[in-house]
Amino acid sequence: MMSRRFIAIFLPILVLLAGCAATPVSQPGASSEAAPPKRIVYLINGALGDNAFYDSGQAGIDALAAEYGVETRTIEANFDAGKYEPSLQAAVNYADVIFVISYGFEDQLKAIADRNPNKIFVNIDTVVQNDANTITSVDFIEEESAYLAGVAAGMLTTDTSVPNINPDKIVGVVGGDVDPVVNAFIYAYEKGAQSVDPEIRVEKKSLGGAWDDAAKGKQAALQLYDQKADVVFQVAAAAGIGVLQAARERGLYAIGVDTNQNDLEPGFVVASDIKDVGRAIQDVYKSIVDGSYQPGAVLEYGLASGGVDLVTEAQVKVLPDAIEAKIAELRQQIIDGTLKIDLYDGRDVWQ
Numbered sequence: 001m002m003s004r005r006f007i008a009i010f011l012p013i014l015v016l017l018a019g020c021a022a023t024p025v026s027q028p029g030a031s032s033e034a035a036p037p038k039r040i041v042y043l044i045n046g047a048l049g050d051n052a053f054y055d056s057g058q059a060g061i062d063a064l065a066a067e068y069g070v071e072t073r074t075i076e077a078n079f080d081a082g083k084y085e086p087s088l089q090a091a092v093n094y095a096d097v098i099f100v101i102s103y104g105f106e107d108q109l110k111a112i113a114d115r116n117p118n119k120i121f122v123n124i125d126t127v128v129q130n131d132a133n134t135i136t137s138v139d140f141i142e143e144e145s146a147y148l149a150g151v152a153a154g155m156l157t158t159d160t161s162v163p164n165i166n167p168d169k170i171v172g173v174v175g176g177d178v179d180p181v182v183n184a185f186i187y188a189y190e191k192g193a194q195s196v197d198p199e200i201r202v203e204k205k206s207l208g209g210a211w212d213d214a215a216k217g218k219q220a221a222l223q224l225y226d227q228k229a230d231v232v233f234q235v236a237a238a239a240g241i242g243v244l245q246a247a248r249e250r251g252l253y254a255i256g257v258d259t260n261q262n263d264l265e266p267g268f269v270v271a272s273d274i275k276d277v278g279r280a281i282q283d284v285y286k287s288i289v290d291g292s293y294q295p296g297a298v299l300e301y302g303l304a305s306g307g308v309d310l311v312t313e314a315q316v317k318v319l320p321d322a323i324e325a326k327i328a329e330l331r332q333q334i335i336d337g338t339l340k341i342d343l344y345d346g347r348d349v350w351q
Helices: 013-018 051-068 081-094 106-115 142-157 180-194 212-227 238-248 277-290 321-336
Strands: 039-044 069-074 097-101 118-126 135-140 171-175 202-207 233-234 253-258 269-275 299-301 308-311
Touching: 039 051, 039 081, 051 069, 051 097, 051 253, 051 269, 051 277, 051 299, 069 081, 081 097, 081 106, 097 277, 106 118, 106 135, 118 277, 135 233, 135 277, 142 171, 142 180, 142 233, 142 253, 142 269, 142 308, 142 321, 171 180, 171 212, 171 238, 180 233, 202 212, 212 233, 212 238, 233 238, 233 269, 238 253, 277 299
Parallel strands: 039 069, 039 097, 097 118, 118 135, 135 299, 171 202, 171 233, 233 253, 253 269
Antiparallel strands: 269 308
């Protein structure tokens, strides 16, 4: 994609539709003298409880409630396409600001944003542009952190002094689906691994959209370990928890995603490729409050801004000092601009 505590909102969508109308909100980009919006919806195509992507966003929403005293509601569509449009309408009926993860319903988002120019829409993790150019998009440069994940995996699979690392130069990755964001992770991960040694092979498994099926994630990882992969990178949201469990079961290693998952299976999760959705949400709302918010902007979050990173801190350290030092060196080079990471170019990364 990816434990934090959050307040889950389980109000049915019809209750939201029947609720009172949202308080009027100033035109986006208006003077900071206007009262800041007080009602926020976090609308996600999936569900909370993934210990990763969606939960990171919820942490940001909870932080807004604590810092600004705003009213918040979370709508979980649970990957049900029939809920996408009603969820959008429910969000509009309630909120002044809608943070949305719109995988699978981008067209509906564009249409409803065009019909509601007085609402603030912030799309997370992909770029969505409507005719009125009012949707702001948060675009994470996941290639930068995934490259570091590949370097970590590549250095680990070539270091047979680490317990249970075999002589074969093979690493793996489990993706929740075949989509541009997952593909970008895999593209950069492979580049990073092969920068260590061009002979390293990256074996891949897609879950075909089963983002919430940890059993399938575990099965896919076990198959990769059986193919002699020493390290498996999970880019699979809640299903990726099964990847981490498989690492523990086989006494091998995994890389987590979206949040710091290093302590979920201590000693077997060597690093986590974090994508700080919560931080982005807080940053955008702060810009709304201070009047600097620009509707229609594309906000890029990479290593330099702290939006993505590879973290290795853990209760049980696995990576040798040399690998951690190399990661730190490359991270700084990327931030300084002396190391340019290729962005995903649309190619088929699954072959």
